[in-house]
Amino acid sequence: MSPFARASTCRSESSRSPSAQSLRGLDAVSFLMADVRDGIGPFLAVFLKGTQHWSSGDIGLVMGVSGLAAALSQIPAGMLVDALRAKRAVIAVSACVVATGCLVIARAPTLPVILVTQTMLALVSAVIGPCLAALSLGVVGHRLLAVRVSRNEGFNHAGNVTAAVLAGTLGQYAGTVWLFWLVCLFAATSALTVMLVRPSDIDHELARGGEVLRTPEGSGRPVPLRALVQRRDLMTFLATVVLFHFGNAAMLPLAGQMIAKAAPGQDIVGLGACMIAAQLVMVAVAASVGRAVRAGVGRRKIFLVALAVLPVRGLLFALTDNPWAVIGIQLLDGVSAGIFGVIATVIASDLMRGTGRFNLAQGATSLAVGIGAGLSNVISGLIVDRFGFAAGFLALSMVAAAAFIVFALFMPETSLEEKPAGGPQEQSPRARRASRSVTGITE
Template sequence: MGDAIGASADVAPSRTSCSTATGTTKSSAGGNGTRPSSRSLLGLDSVTFLMADVRDGVGPYLSVFLSADRHWQPGAIGVAMAASHVAAAICQVPAGLLVDSSRFKRTLISVSGLLVGLGCLLIVLSHGFWPVVAAQALLGAASAVIPPAIAALSLGIVGRRLLPSRISRNESFNHAGSFVAAGLAGAFGQYLSTNWIFYLVCAFAVASAAAAALIRPNEIDHELARGGESPDNRCEPIPIRSLFGRPGVRAFLVTCFLFHFGNAAMLPFAGQVLAKTHPGIDTVALSACIICAQAVMVAVAWTVGRVMKSGIGRKPIFAVALAILPVRGVLFSFTTNPVGVVAIQLLDGVAAGIFGVIAVIIASDLTSGTGRFNLMQGLTALAVGIGGSMSTIVGGYVVQWFGFPAGFLLLAAIAAAALGFFFVFMPETGHGSAGDEAGTEALAATEP
């Protein structure tokens, strides 16, 4: 969407020498040493808002759609939902490498969003098992590019020191977008048909592609965007094998895997419970779950940025998110009441709101000066995707064989294991608050 026109301005001068210096960007400057323009920052805000409904496709609504409209069994639904997770998992590392090397990140975001919209259309138009699975695979593969590309643009535009404030703002807009999309999806599903939820994703995909064109290509420092230490210390990326030898990388990836193994299937299971026990209001209740959780996530994402700026480390913040999951799983096992389900889902607003911000910041900490920031984003998403796939497949068959309470308790146990593993093996990556002390100036520099 316009990258080709601005290609010459999109490329910062390259350096061939590699530096392990630990310099930082200017606190009031963007990635290329100047304050980002209002237009580029508005573009980032708009993309993160609109992509909220695109990068996850129809999410838990697919479970309700296949259960209520197509009358699929829980096991088959789990396989269909896992198809997007598996495809995303396979594509995460290539997506990270692609974003690291590409100077057309805006185009990557636009094309990926449009492919997600195409996948949603195919699901609506298809009635067989395998066409739906194939469409889900397309959706998952395309969505793999979106999160690392947005994170890379953010880092390349505002710089490393301002990244915590920028990611906090990104996540606030992302959850606000999910809030609006869930409200529209609930209304469309109730008063039109479930098919319109899929059409809504297509509309958001087109709008997000247009929004990406607002970002000025000459304001993106691609060295910073891939994890270079500063615009003046350019280096060749370290070998991929060396990345896994850095302290905390493997523990972080395992934690992300376990987090989503215990988390991913909870809301889809809750949607299936509502579809079976309260037919007719399942879509509205599920939308209420998402709307309420997203409202909480907006506040939590905003708060996490401020908490990091105050000097609190990454590890205790992440631990809060991990501690919430087992509680949520146990509570879900005891109720089928729509009001109770919505209330319990508020806990997801806290956990997911924290994870969305802190995972990107930890990935940035772990890859400082390596040139592998987006590869790390891809590896993180790979761990998330594998965990999500295991959650829906294993959990789906446990539910089919033993019932929903057993499925929720299994997920709660896995989440508890994630918390224990994290406490024992994950080091603190913040190294004090030096990277987060941007203050009011930092916040102002990341806003239009």
């Protein structure tokens, strides 16, 4: 980035002062979307098996087709978000589609209907995450994005905990079908709350990482896709994401299976406890990441912490099958996943500054997550069937260690320390107040 462009960007971002209404809108959408992005999510299999008596093969077919649709749609979804300015409307419409899809599944749970509906939901959900991140970037700018994303993630994990508790209560006392109505409630409310984000607070060029494109030195167009593929830092980051999720994704399902084997009848309760405990840790970790970035800690150092925790978690799982120990070890997932949820978006933003391809990079990151998760579940399952749980966890730990090594050796620091033109002493009181209000953190 040229000195002119950087100075222009700094002046533009340091003077940003979005309204409290827009910031609260981002908080509310982050909380509510936690239960909307995946629709009925993992509870669909329980509904189809327990109340509709589907075969495992048909359930697997539905999950596989929707998972494939989600993976293939990630990059096109990111490109679409980069191109569109009506991001609030996209989130609202997507939420309404998710609500409608859940009602259709509840009323007509047949194989053709659910295949079509789940595929549609996978396609729609692919744009929700990039849209929310793009809105955040467009409202607060690059300089404050890390702290804003950490706040978003904190509300998201709090929403996950709330949804899990409500879903468990409804499923236990009112029946599984009421889970669909719960998702509809969250979806309808999120479609309304996203409108709290004021259009005047959104810089759409910032929202796609293209602030340089509007300077006299910019071309006015996003960089070619070919140029992105040739970026070593971007390819290293995506390779790390694949390896991270290769090592991570299967650990929780394997832990649930291990609990079921060691304590029959306690698998659902144990798995639920694992999920809720990890989500609570993620709330605290997301906030801590925001404070660390604000204190000047580099993105690379923070991500290395997440990469270092993951192989340790796998080794500990390999040493015990005690249900209480498994739940305790799962707390480490809150550390690694909590960091990843914040820092991956921030690194993507850093790498795409001035390219106009921020949301495309988010789509590529989501695709890398899907590839890693698919490999993790398939390969670890084969290893466990042949050699046992300990071998499966050890294999995942080795992949996680490889992710740490690749990132440590080949990934540079991506943060750019930005100061307003003329130095920090020239930052206006208004800019300092804007910085504090945007993040929701007081100094």
